Amino acid sequence: MTVTQDDATQPLDERIFVGIFSTGIGYADRLREEHGDWKRLAHLFFSDLRAEIAKDCPPELRKQIEADMATYQARKGEKFQISTSGQTITLGYAITPSEG
DSSP states (O other): OEEOGGGOSSOOOTTEEEEEOSSEEEEEEEEEEETTEEEEEEEEETTTOOEEEOTTOOHHHHHHHHHHHHHHHTTTTSEEEOSTTOOEEETTOOOOTTTO
16 A cells, blocks of 8 residues: 555644655755755654654644644555655665665
């Protein structure tokens, strides 16, 4: 089964941008800028499903982001599509150089 971002059960506030990046899922604040880009709020790493949330993430957004991240963390071991060409990774499992 391929898991996609659309599988998240709760819609996030429109203020939150969610992007799929090479290392994981990034969350940003569309209403705040930092260094010419939307303010980074959090990142969920594909390799170990570790969540990093910015210390200055507003509490109301943090709660939504943590809930969204939990949907991916609960899917450890499942395939997740990371590109429009169909490339997938396995959530929660880093590929070591000997495996790659």
